[in-house]
Amino acid sequence: MDNRSIGIFDSGIGGITVFSEIANDFPSENIIYLGDTAKFPYGGKSKETIIELTKENINFLMKYNVKLIVIACGTATSQALEEMQKIYDIPIIGIIEPTVNNIIDESVHKIGVIATEGTINSNSWENNIKSKNNNIQVINKACPLLAPMAEEGFTENEIARLVIKEYMKELKNEGLDKLILGCTHYPLFTKLIQEELGEKVEIINTAKQVSKTLAKMLKENGLDNNTMAGKHEIFLTDTKCKFIEIANKLFANKIKIENVKKAII
Amino acid sequence: MDNRSIGIFDSGIGGITVFSEIANDFPSENIIYLGDTAKFPYGGKSKETIIELTKENINFLMKYNVKLIVIACGTATSQALEEMQKIYDIPIIGIIEPTVNNIIDESVHKIGVIATEGTINSNSWENNIKSKNNNIQVINKACPLLAPMAEEGFTENEIARLVIKEYMKELKNEGLDKLILGCTHYPLFTKLIQEELGEKVEIINTAKQVSKTLAKMLKENGLDNNTMAGKHEIFLTDTKCKFIEIANKLFANKIKIENVKKAII
Numbered sequence: 001m002d003n004r005s006i007g008i009f010d011s012g013i014g015g016i017t018v019f020s021e022i023a024n025d026f027p028s029e030n031i032i033y034l035g036d037t038a039k040f041p042y043g044g045k046s047k048e049t050i051i052e053l054t055k056e057n058i059n060f061l062m063k064y065n066v067k068l069i070v071i072a073c074g075t076a077t078s079q080a081l082e083e084m085q086k087i088y089d090i091p092i093i094g095i096i097e098p099t100v101n102n103i104i105d106e107s108v109h110k111i112g113v114i115a116t117e118g119t120i121n122s123n124s125w126e127n128n129i130k131s132k133n134n135n136i137q138v139i140n141k142a143c144p145l146l147a148p149m150a151e152e153g154f155t156e157n158e159i160a161r162l163v164i165k166e167y168m169k170e171l172k173n174e175g176l177d178k179l180i181l182g183c184t185h186y187p188l189f190t191k192l193i194q195e196e197l198g199e200k201v202e203i204i205n206t207a208k209q210v211s212k213t214l215a216k217m218l219k220e221n222g223l224d225n226n227t228m229a230g231k232h233e234i235f236l237t238d239t240k241c242k243f244i245e246i247a248n249k250l251f252a253n254k255i256k257i258e259n260v261k262k263a264i265i
Numbered sequence: 266m267d268n269r270s271i272g273i274f275d276s277g278i279g280g281i282t283v284f285s286e287i288a289n290d291f292p293s294e295n296i297i298y299l300g301d302t303a304k305f306p307y308g309g310k311s312k313e314t315i316i317e318l319t320k321e322n323i324n325f326l327m328k329y330n331v332k333l334i335v336i337a338c339g340t341a342t343s344q345a346l347e348e349m350q351k352i353y354d355i356p357i358i359g360i361i362e363p364t365v366n367n368i369i370d371e372s373v374h375k376i377g378v379i380a381t382e383g384t385i386n387s388n389s390w391e392n393n394i395k396s397k398n399n400n401i402q403v404i405n406k407a408c409p410l411l412a413p414m415a416e417e418g419f420t421e422n423e424i425a426r427l428v429i430k431e432y433m434k435e436l437k438n439e440g441l442d443k444l445i446l447g448c449t450h451y452p453l454f455t456k457l458i459q460e461e462l463g464e465k466v467e468i469i470n471t472a473k474q475v476s477k478t479l480a481k482m483l484k485e486n487g488l489d490n491n492t493m494a495g496k497h498e499i500f501l502t503d504t505k506c507k508f509i510e511i512a513n514k515l516f517a518n519k520i521k522i523e524n525v526k527k528a529i530i
Contacts, residue, residue: 038311046303046503121505148413159431162424238311240386 002223005030005233006214007061008070011042011053012151014185015072016247018095020254021207022070022214029218029230032064034263038238041147042075043116043183050118054080056265058088060235067223070210071095074183075116078124091217095184095206098213100128103178103204110137112171112201115182117142125182139174143167143186150185153246161192168196180204188250235263267488270295270498271479272326273335276318277305277416279450280337281512283360284497285519286472287335287479294483294495297329299528303503306412307340308381308448315383319345321530323353325500332488335475336360339448340381343389356482360449360471363478365393368443368469375402377436377466380447382407390447404439408432408451415450418511426457433461445469453515500528 006026008019012035019033034057036042042050054076061069069092071077071084077094084092113125120142129136145163154160171179179201181187187205194203218224232255236243239262247257271291273284277300284298299322301307307315319341326334334357336342336349342359349357378390385407394401410428419425436444444466446452452470459468483489497520501508504527512522 038309039314040309041306044303044305049304117506145410145413145417145419148410152410154410154428154431157427159424159427162422162427163419166419166424241382 001226002067003030003225003227004065004067005032006068006070007032007034007064007066008072009034009036009057009061010073010184011036011075012040012147012185013243013247013250014147014150014183016251016255016257017184017187017205018070018072018207018210020251021211023230023232023255025211025215027230028227029225031230031232032061032066033232033234034060035234035236035243037236037241037243040151041116042073043118043144043147045118047079050076050079051083054084055087058084058092060263060265062090066090068217070214072184072210074206075118078119078122091221093210093213093217095210096124096128099180099204099206099209100132102209102212104129104132104136108136108177110139110174110176112139112141112174112176112179113182114141114143114167114179114186116147117144119182125180139171139176141167141170146189147183147185150188151242151246153242153249155188155250156191160189164189164192164196168193172197176201178202178204181206234260236260237263237265266491267332268295268490268492269330269332270297271333271335272297272299272329272331273337274299274301274322274326275338275449276301276307276340277412277450278508278512278515279412279415279448281516281520281522282449282452282470283335283337283472283475285516286476288495288497288520290476290480292495293492294490296495296497297326297331298497298499299325300499300501300508302501302506302508305416306381307338308383308409308412310383312344315341315344316348319349320352323349323357325528325530327355331355333482335479337449337475339471340383343384343387356486358475358478358482360475361389361393364445364469364471364474365397367474367477369394369397369401373401373442375404375439375441377404377406377439377441377444378447379406379408379432379444379451381412382409384447390445404436404441406432406435411454412448412450415453416507416511418507418514420453420515421456425454429454429457429461433458437462441466443467443469446471499525501525502528502530
């Protein structure tokens, strides 16, 4: 048993999809969430910048003596996870490896991946999928407007519907088995994406896959916590943004976003 | 007469509104344009980061022995211009001062400003307007999705119409005399904004105002060039983006975007 906190970070609001999943699956775990809202969005930044920002975020979380870090950001996972695992001693997981491990089986022939431009250009999802099964065809599509739209709270309005329609054009008739939401902001658009692609395509929310893998990791490493109610702390690098208002609107049924503090990095 | 080039930079495609205006008004001037596409968007970044990036851009342009620099970016103007004017010897102009100087007269009582979050939070437009006439009422509205939408080429479609409608809600019934497009990406949405606000509101494109001021500056400082056809050079920090395709689509009637080179900063 280990009552230290789990540290989670993202560039902004997207990682709350992962945070809420983990909070729900592990009610007795203490969790510290960091949203790097001052430097959002990560999607179009260079690999060097993403590595620098990821280090800063991890260093911040480590000051709180976390036992494990979840990079709840597709861009930071694709550009910086490998580097971070070399530098730091504590377990760090991203969203790619857990997702790919959990969703690939023999029934899968064609997978779509939507993500930020940085993630798509890094080819991380495709490389990871191909390393497990080289016969799976992967169709990639960058969707640079979706994360900024989520931060504005435009996730279920007519604007969102039209943007999703535009981005799904290339994927719609590909006969995909699954579509991976390769950015943690994208589960907020699940309903619209499913409507656009139809029910045959399984939409993969990485948050659920990360949480599954986390359960194993905590157990195998003796890191799980059974004390009664886990505490949640939320830090943002810029607290003047719409994060709190929008997070509470979007995640009203899942998690309460309160006592948000300014992160000094 | 001075045949050195005019240097212009922006975070991305927005500054082309200024570039095309200047190229049109000064056909015999040599122009070097730098788009910092690798680090776009500037709108949500901290003042410190914007100052750092602005310095890098100016240093790059100075290697080409430019005679004057135009910061064709609202965010960089609002956050970094003053600092840059202290550091560098050559003339540097932004988009705020020229615009405010040219558009304020006694008939103006109420001005709207739309811009990125960084620019709006800096209060630069309002402070500048008030310093000239404290009786003018200024209504500010941050529009964080517009610059990313312009970089995607979504400027005249149904998505753009709905986003503009949403952002203009607060401004529509304010009885504005003028609306300043405080980000150089925004002139690409002029038609839709005018439709939404009606013909009574004068839409101010900063590119035209900067070009007017530039004419005076070149003349007064003996920097103008009368050799026959000015040469244009375009550099981008990331050439893999959609810049070239979209710039040529959006500016088809005004300027040809060709021979784009990678900027090593």
